[in-house]
Amino acid sequence: MMKIYWIQAQAPLRVLALIKHLGVEAELIRIDPVAGGLHTPEYKSLNPNRKAPTLVDGDLVLWESAAIMAHICIKAGSDMWPTENLAEQVEVLRWLIWNEGHWVGAVGPFYVEHIVKKMFSMGPPDADVLAKAAKNCVKYAKVLDAHLEGRDFAACGRLTIADFALASMARYWQEAEMPFDDFPNITRWLDGLNTLPAWKNPWPEGEKAA
Ligand SMILES: N[C@@H](CCC(=O)N[C@@H](CS)C(=O)NCC(=O)O)C(=O)O
Structure with missing residues (x-):
């Protein structure tokens, strides 16, 4: 196993x-x-x-x-990782790479300051860090929001591992105060993912939920 x-x-x-x-x-x-x-x-x-x-x-x-x-x-x-249709695989790969290259850096400071610090008792969020992070977050949120216009998923018109990668920090957008109020496609997409029971509660049975 x-x-x-x-x-x-x-x-x-x-x-x-x-x-x-x-x-x-x-x-x-x-x-x-x-x-x-x-x-x-x-x-x-x-x-x-x-x-x-x-x-x-x-x-x-x-x-x-x-x-x-x-x-x-x-x-x-x-087929959440496409192996038959290679054009689909490239589409998923693009978003996985964009996630690690741009999106993690855009939403990461909000996730760290609000969620990680609280989880590990590391003190209050640093307002300076968050103020500096806002511009970069908005820059890339615009890209994702425009892409999600008319779409429920990031790639291939269905759930793929790209969604799970892109949403793992962004799912905390409200408590982490990510500046998504003007990005309704992102918040609609995140709400949609939350209708999946495994996404809503990803932690193993019996483990404290975050
Ligand atoms: N790009 C890596 C990120 C791995 C990573 O940064 N993991 C974090 C948790 S999200 C970690 O282990 N942090 C603990 C530490 O740095 O001490 C992946 O997707 O697996």
Whole structure:
């Protein structure tokens, strides 16, 4: 059985939501980052970045949540990572790359200041950081909002792993005070994703919800 090492944070959240959505069984190993669980020699040998998630499937050790999601889809035979229509695969790839290259940096400061700091008792949000982050967030929110005009999903006209990647920080937009009030297509798309039970509650049974 696949093993997935996770912490309660947005990158592992994508993978946990995916396995729940697809009904894929995996051994879920929760790491406590506050207790140094990402910095043990054992974990470092799996993931030299000392980040979560990490997937172990037989001899395969894989990190980067987008790659992990693609691997899970291939194993489960899910077209949330298209493998038959390669034009579709390129479309999903474009949004996965845009996410890591631009969107994470655009919404990340809001997620960190409001959500991560609260989760790990790291003090109040830094207003200066947030004021500086607003312009970049709006710049890329405009791109995504325009793309989502008339669309319910980021790529291929259906749910793909691109949605889970793009929405894992943005899902917190209200509590994180992301400046999305003028971007109704983004908030409509996020509301739509929340109708999926596995997206709404991605955490394993019995684990404290974020
Ligand atoms: N691009 C990576 C991001 C991994 C990452 O940054 N994980 C964060 C949680 S969202 C983490 O492990 N943070 C703990 C730390 O840096 O100590 C992915 O998608 O897997």
